[in-house]
Amino acid sequence: MQRSNARFVERLPLVLNRPVYAYILTLSFCGLALLLRFAAEPLLPDGYPFVTFFPAVILASFLFGVRPGLFAAILCAAASWYFFIAPRNSFVLNPGVAAAMIFYTGVVVVDIVLIHFMQHANFNLAIERERSAALADNRELLFHELQHRVSNNLQVVAAMLALQRRHVDHDVARRALDEASERLALIGRISRALYDPSGAGQGVRAFLTTLTADVIEASGRTDIVISVDAPEEVQLEPGITVPLALVVAEAVSNAIEHGLPHRGGTIAVVLDRNAGELCLRVSDDGDGVSPDFAVEHSKSLGLRIANTLAAQIGGRFTLAPGAHGGAVAQLILPPRAAC
Template structure:
């Protein structure tokens, strides 16, 4: 176009794109190609960009001579004389309607899959809660203390997995679990399950904005469930007071470190935690291997388990 904005030249591709005969656009203003009036703020941004950068590029809603709309990707450049004065504008346009429609179809498909995935996690959570409730009902008819404890431990393990799926359908990111929120809920449920008050045993939680994928979060949650349960059952006897600490953080080498500790009586010195007959610790060792991680035990003050793993 000329400096005053009238069209002075179009090539064959431009004429064909807009449905005009050769030379049919000469002398007209480009506004006739727009699908409706361009808002003043948009025009202002375009002109400011051309003035500052020498060009502007972006998407424009256009219309052909027959009135049909299409989306084009346009680039407008300013042509200047030796004194820096704008003498012409050069515009190139590409029809991207098919690409935009494909993008919208992909977005719609992703939205549908997101809704479906949330519904799946919701149903999995509900089914796990039903199993937990059935175990609870069955446990009320159990007279043997050891058998009752097995029912309760199974319930807590199922609840730890149900919480993962609850977090997934509630959290904005369907692929990641907010572990700080998850651990808080998990620990609260465990304290309630074992009838332990926070006035006697204090819970200290540190989860530094850690987000884990579901395949890592489930075994990690089960490990926390087993270690905290172990502390609640064995570390504080005869009404002893103390604290349980859960610390989960990300390391600089793309690994994570989980520390579960208590200030209780301490882990028996003559017991090898890697080779015990208790299902809980056997499960912890198996889950750490599943995460391709490592686990260490510090008995110097109370009991401290340190687990390192990747996502």
Template structure:
């Protein structure tokens, strides 16, 4: 293959191609003159055939044909009787016909040979490209399979978490209610609150949800006439914290509708949150303008949910201040990170 590579290098340069053709012709002619006295009659082309063949192989078809024409005319003029003339007779025609046939066969064979080598190289390039494409497809298939397994584990994890939370909501609602119908209503409302939070999480592929989205989705069923003021920076909560916060807001809004600021026409609720340090999070629900309230005589599931269960999700604590003007609920803890949650699956 090195010969073919060298031939390609010569063919790529016009000066080299035509220089080789001229040089090969000159060497062939000089050699023919040098050995003329050693050769018997009938060998006019002996040194010219190799020149044409080498020129065609290394320089290409056109330089090869040019060299063949120069060699043929030189042999006709100097080495075919009558010498030093371009006389035409049967002997000359036979000699020239023989020369043309041999040269034509040589040139065609060399051209076909080079074309076959070029086709072989192109086929090798195509094969390498196909192999590379197959490798990429295989790698893509493996990556898709890996992603599918990850999604399956993720779905299983999310379903387990959601079912566990639903189970806790239902069991606690039934345990603390004397009326089965009332218990079913409470459980249904709390599950709907979870569903709204899940909608916010679904929009971000369950990686995290913005606090403002959770708050707005949770208070939407209770917001009549702009009774809520919502403010806070952009904060993304991981899935478990998002669901917990949604449940807490649902309980607070339900109690406000029954007993607090949303039970009359003049009450108002301020919802705000802020950050502290690298991971600190504080959420405040503050009611005003409602009827006078006091601390409930007994602690139900709603109170335990907002003061104990939800703070655990945030690795923090919560307090409820039953002031005369309205309830203020403050949740402090950490906001967590989606990356930490994913690595723990």
């Protein structure tokens, strides 16, 4: 696999266009180390012949690999032996020289071997990172395709129900098919909006804004003004979002159909925290409901569905008269609903 990762360390050792360049640069490192050793001669006590040569060997091995590193080790060994080990300016071999050269050889061999294994491990890590990135891209593509197909299938089922409605004469049955078709189409749109292959939580304000706009558009009403107020930082768990979306959609649809059937008005969707719980309110300025209204005794299929969905996610759904007219649908969610 090609190392296309842009990180410099993961591309080491460098492979130059011509290997001879690596040896030329290595020779330059050794020459610089020799000059530095001569410059430091007045400052160093006797017995430090290799002090500036070790960095040259390490740098050559780190940048260009094992062979230039060995080349640097041999050059530096010869230079230190000839110029800085007594008797100087000669290659006389005696026990002291042999001990010094054995020490030098052991150090540079350990350095070169460690650098080689480090770069080999780093190279394998870069390859695995690229492979993981490719797998993640494939997973995202497959997940996106799955979500797309599921959403399309729901839209097809909704269209089939709408076609079947044309062959039904009974008003109640036609209305039931209409409602079923609209709910399936809404679930399909929610499925698209919730696409997130990483499984991360959904930003609630943007999601509610898109959702309520879809519901208003599906109703065909242009005289309804809707507003959404929710904290920017609140996100919802993926398992909570779909039921919540359906409850909100039912509450908004109920406000349009029963609260504002013959005139325009406003609908406000507000989400806030209250004693650790999440409280979502859908209020309108429509005709309102009676003070003794109870959702569990309602004949509205949509409200019964909303009540059932709220119970499934551990919440509570109520519909009551507003303080200044209209109606307020309220959904109380447990603290675990937010992430």
